[in-house]
Amino acid sequence: MRRFLRLRGKVLHTDLRPGDGARPIVFLNSLGTDLRIWDAVMPGLPVDATILRHDKCGHGLSSGQSDSIADFAQDLVKTMDHLALSDALVVGLSIGGLIALQLADTRPDLVGGLILSNTSYRIGSAEMWQRRIDDLDIQGLTSMSAGVIERWLSPGFRDAHPVDTEGWRMMLARTPQAGYRAACAAIRDADLAAALPRLSCPVLCITGSDDTVTLPSIVADLARRIPGADLVTLEGVGHLPCLEVPDRVAELVSGMHGLLG
DSSP, rough: EEEEETTTTTEEEEEEEOOEEEEEEEEETTTTOGGGGGTGGGGSOOOTEEEEOOOOOOTTTTOOSSHHHHHHHHHHHHHHHTTTSSSSSEEEEEEHHHHHHHHHHGGGOOOEEEEEEEESSSSSSSSHHHHHHHHHHHHHHHHHHHHHHHHHHHHHHHOHHHHHHHHHHHHHTTTTTHHHHHHHHHHHHOOOOOGGGGGOSEEEEEETOOSSOOOHHHHHHHHHHHHTOOEEEEEESSSSSHOOHHHHHHHHHHHHHHHHH
């Protein structure tokens, strides 16, 4: 059920699939994407779980923008509180992983478990993200989108699915540039290393062997720093497993959901 919520001075676009009381599942999108990236994952998820997807501000159909991970997390806090969701399995992809870590540190009552996909406590360097922002100001997101999609998706997927690749590129190109720019600044300034030892919930980290954004070694380092975290590597997969292997992502989410009870 698609809903628009006015929270913290923003209109946030959400999709809530009600369940019958089982632990909720919350999905957090990557940079330059909207909640549609989870569409193909949804059919494989537990039928009794309430599932929340939402567009972070400045993306998809959500208004406003934010240049800090803490502010993105506060949007999610207000959304979950408004919808009376807590103790959720939170699935964060790329910048969504940073937001998930911030959420677990700020409001651990909202998080019963974490799946951190293709992410880390810090993604890239401040210099790299400043270059991205500078290029964005000069070229625009539409011009940059072809290069970004090559970093998102593995060569094998792009070769096998050229039409889907172009469709996802168009989603990126149509992301509001101000929202994308602000999110780049949020990633540039984020470092959640201090939050890792404080995590008390079960954590699963996911990486793709062909991910050139958050390399497998980076995600493996994240998993080593989190007490008790598990790590799964998806062979032949790039930065966005939910697009390339949605059935496998659904299997991992469902398995974690079952373990949490």
